[in-house]
Amino acid sequence: MKTSKQSIARLHSYREALYRLKYLGFVKVFSDNLADAIGATASQVRKDFSIFGLIGNKKGGYVIDELINKLDELLGKNQPQHIIVVGSGNIGKALMSYKGFGKVGIHVVAAFDTDEAKTNRAAEIPILPLGELKEFAKQRHIKVGVIAVPDTAAQQVLEMMISAGIKGVLNFAPIRLNCPEHFVLNNVNLGIELETVVYFVNALNRQAHDEKSKS
Amino acid sequence: MKTSKQSIARLHSYREALYRLKYLGFVKVFSDNLADAIGATASQVRKDFSIFGLIGNKKGGYVIDELINKLDELLGKNQPQHIIVVGSGNIGKALMSYKGFGKVGIHVVAAFDTDEAKTNRAAEIPILPLGELKEFAKQRHIKVGVIAVPDTAAQQVLEMMISAGIKGVLNFAPIRLNCPEHFVLNNVNLGIELETVVYFVNALNRQAHDEKSKS
DNA sequence: TAGATTGTTAATCGATTAACAATC
DNA sequence: TAGATTGTTAATCGATTAACAATC
Numbered sequence A, B: 001m002k003t004s005k006q007s008i009a010r011l012h013s014y015r016e017a018l019y020r021l022k023y024l025g026f027v028k029v030f031s032d033n034l035a036d037a038i039g040a041t042a043s044q045v046r047k048d049f050s051i052f053g054l055i056g057n058k059k060g061g062y063v064i065d066e067l068i069n070k071l072d073e074l075l076g077k078n079q080p081q082h083i084i085v086v087g088s089g090n091i092g093k094a095l096m097s098y099k100g101f102g103k104v105g106i107h108v109v110a111a112f113d114t115d116e117a118k119t120n121r122a123a124e125i126p127i128l129p130l131g132e133l134k135e136f137a138k139q140r141h142i143k144v145g146v147i148a149v150p151d152t153a154a155q156q157v158l159e160m161m162i163s164a165g166i167k168g169v170l171n172f173a174p175i176r177l178n179c180p181e182h183f184v185l186n187n188v189n190l191g192i193e194l195e196t197v198v199y200f201v202n203a204l205n206r207q208a209h210d211e212k213s214k215s
Numbered sequence C, D: 001t002a003g004a005t006t007g008t009t010a011a012t013c014g015a016t017t018a019a020c021a022a023t024c
Helices: A005-023 A031-038 A042-051 A064-074 A090-096 A130-140 A151-163 A190-214 B005-023 B031-038 B042-051 B064-074 B090-096 B130-140 B151-163 B190-214
Strands: A081-086 A106-113 A127-129 A144-147 A168-171 A184-187 B081-086 B106-113 B127-129 B144-147 B168-171 B184-187
Touching (some): A005 A031, A005 B190, A081 B190, A090 A106, A090 B090, A090 B190, A106 A130, A106 B190, A127 A130, A151 A168, A168 B190, A184 B190, A190 B005, A190 B081, A190 B106, A190 B144, B005 B064, B031 B042, B081 B090, B081 B130, B130 B151
Parallel strands (some): A081 A106, A081 A144, A144 A168, A168 A184
16 A cells, blocks of 8 residues: 555645535535645545545545545544653744644643753643653553754654654654654754745746846 | 755755764765765765766765855855744744754744734844735845744735745645745645654554454 | 776656546 | 546656766
């Protein structure tokens, strides 16, 4: 089964779009509509669905409720997912208060920080000392964490998480982390995301100038 | 010239790695070392360099200072880039205080928010009312912006930015935005990034269970 | 020279898109 | 039935990797 990161991301997008359509009162949907909704092609939609065994009706399109149920099952949305966040700086806080995680069944159950002045056990999402991570994660069977600490601390935090039984991490530290072979590591580098935008804008600009000087 | 988003992102990674190596006292580097540093293959490094006209010495590797100079020029690092951020929630604040933008020549010169209670003209990075965006961006010739507002406001903000002459956006709102053909739009969907981690961790788990029940 | 590394071309791989028979 | 849409196979496209001649 083709389960690249990209195809899984698309399944999540389809699911989101389908909930929107359902909310608007639609009952059925064509591959064409879904493609528009997420910015893909109809071929891609049908291909994805074919790979994951999502079937529709020739001529009749797809029944939205059925699709949603199948996707919820495929994507593990039927049981809530408990995750933790390490680092309570701005990115950590952004993740802790991310609207929309609730809708997709993801719950941040605690955050951790080396700075014990930030400890707050009474908060809705408690902030705990980093030293308590291992015990907490083991006890609560946490499988997924977020690393939102400075890059100098990231590798150490990752190792702490691994030893606590965590199996996958979304990492915001702009540094290459070493992890075991089957560990799930997804890196988001905000700096590079922004730099690529700047690059392509400048490239466009250069192109425009070149065009002008040519004529 | 092959300038996919991915290859440009790699150039930025090479640059970062080269600065680290230079700082450590290295003078030359082989494609092999650089590949290790950013998690690619030596072939990929040489291919990228060949495409962008970065040349080394057969047998002698690449001179770090030369590479850095060429990359700085290619990536437009020689003149500072001024950008703005719209939305001063957690993600907006994270971008405003992102350590590392300075190093790469990116400067957030202002943030904007609909909530005028947040206005703060005296701050190091001033927070201004959204209504002032257009004039500010035009006057300062801002070309790149960040959208960190709720998804219900994102399209409207994008249009405001376009009319102010902005040519590229890094968008954090989890929604598909419509923009002109040559506009540079880069979407980061934190929800989906996290959901894909959760998915693959669960998939690993299922696999492990299947293996066990097989034996 | 012998050994090592580049630069480039060719091979592979994977993902997207197109095409079209099946069929409702 | 005629028209439209699926499901799947084939074609295309693009990116990565392998191979190797050139050469320091």
